[in-house]
Amino acid sequence: MQNFSQILSYITEKEKDILNFKDSPQKLYEPIEYILSLGGKKIRPALALMSFNLFSDNFDEVIYQALAIEMYHNFTLMHDDLMDKALLRRGKAVVHEKWDANTAILSGDAMLVYAYQLIEKTPSCFLPDVLQLFSKTAMEVFKGQQYDMEFETRTDISNNDYLKMIRLKTAVLLACALKIGAVLGNANDENATWLYDFGINLGLAFQLKDDLLDVYGNSEKFGKNIGGDILCNKKTFLLISALENANEKQKEELLNWMQLTTFDKEEKINRFTSIYNETNARLLCEQEIDNYYIKAIEALKHVSVADDKKQPLLSLTELLMQRES
Numbered sequence: 001m002q003n004f005s006q007i008l009s010y011i012t013e014k015e016k017d018i019l020n021f022k023d024s025p026q027k028l029y030e031p032i033e034y035i036l037s038l039g040g041k042k043i044r045p046a047l048a049l050m051s052f053n054l055f056s057d058n059f060d061e062v063i064y065q066a067l068a069i070e071m072y073h074n075f076t077l078m079h080d081d082l083m084d085k086a087l088l089r090r091g092k093a094v095v096h097e098k099w100d101a102n103t104a105i106l107s108g109d110a111m112l113v114y115a116y117q118l119i120e121k122t123p124s125c126f127l128p129d130v131l132q133l134f135s136k137t138a139m140e141v142f143k144g145q146q147y148d149m150e151f152e153t154r155t156d157i158s159n160n161d162y163l164k165m166i167r168l169k170t171a172v173l174l175a176c177a178l179k180i181g182a183v184l185g186n187a188n189d190e191n192a193t194w195l196y197d198f199g200i201n202l203g204l205a206f207q208l209k210d211d212l213l214d215v216y217g218n219s220e221k222f223g224k225n226i227g228g229d230i231l232c233n234k235k236t237f238l239l240i241s242a243l244e245n246a247n248e249k250q251k252e253e254l255l256n257w258m259q260l261t262t263f264d265k266e267e268k269i270n271r272f273t274s275i276y277n278e279t280n281a282r283l284l285c286e287q288e289i290d291n292y293y294i295k296a297i298e299a300l301k302h303v304s305v306a307d308d309k310k311q312p313l314l315s316l317t318e319l320l321m322q323r324e325s
Contacts, residue, residue: 001053001309004319007046008046011042018063018118021033029107031099031104031107034095038090039090043316044069045069045070046066048181049062050316051177051178051179051195051313052182052184053312054187054303062184064121065118065184072111072134077089078094078095078111079105080145082094095107112138122184129183130180130183133179143168144166144170144172147164152234154235155255166204167200170206171199172199172203174200174202175199176196178199179196195299198299198300201295205289205292205293208285209323211229211237211285212285212289213323213324214226214228215230215272217324227265231268233258237285238276239254239272239281241276242272246275254272289321300313300314
């Protein structure tokens with residue numbers, strides 16, 4: 001069994017050979033190379049390989065599909081950045097700032113097609129199942145993004161609404177990576193389903209942890225400025241919990257801040273953070289992270305392979321839950 005670090009090294013090496021953008025026109029491909037060069041944790045392709053490795057050893061049999069998932073993920077980031085009017089991605093200028101909006105749209109579309117071209121390389125005996133799951137997941141991520149955009153103008157969002165949204169926008173792609181790895185490793189349906197469930201719960205815990213770090217993390221380790229979600233009034237688990245549990249004065253203050261178009265950024269972040277603390281929003285978020293972490297571990301326990309084979313996935317889960325970035 002290979003650990004996360006070893007698998008990342010393999011992915012990095014294979015990317016150089018497989019993701020080769022030498023075709024014309026280069027202006028279509030340069031933004032793709034750029035966003036891929038920004039790095040990232042590569043959790044999704046790693047999960048595909050780690051799941052596959054529970055049942056088989058030859059990573060060359062799953063690398064195209066793993067990279068398809070990573071390509072699709074980065075396509076969504078390129079378009080999300082444009083829709084969110086973001087300026088930075090992993091500390092660097094986003095594509096629509098470095099080039100322009102039309103470039104981000106077109107190169108992003110090319111990434112989506114390229115992801116499907118990688119999926120096409122799946123052996124014919126597995127292709128129907130892999131393609132169906134990949135397409136279903138891709139549409140679910142789009143649905144999640146739509147909900148996320150709608151939440152921007154709504155004030156009646158519940159935590160259940162939010163959890164449904166992040167399940168679609170974040171968790172299903174992690175689950176997809178794990179299930180595709182299992183399918184290509186020739187796992188039985190029951191094991192593939194348990195790994196999918198593991199991915200859903202891991203994805204929910206992962207996104208909630210991101211929400212928490214955006215407010216309480218270390219900006220240098222997190223890779224972006226703390227309080228970004230607060231400044232753009234993003235409906236996170238923390239904000240929704242604070243609004244639900246706030247007294248009249250606290251709720252009024254939060255809503256007033258959210259209506260302002262000009263304000264002192266540091267003051268807004270400090271006031272939101274104080275109210276999060278006062279309303280136990282942080283504690284509730286931490287409890288929810290623990291809840292989904294436990295569910296993820298329970299799902300993984302049901303996968304019928306030796307415990308030592310699951311250790312790399314368990315170690316990665318611990319790493320994601322304990323991270324400060």
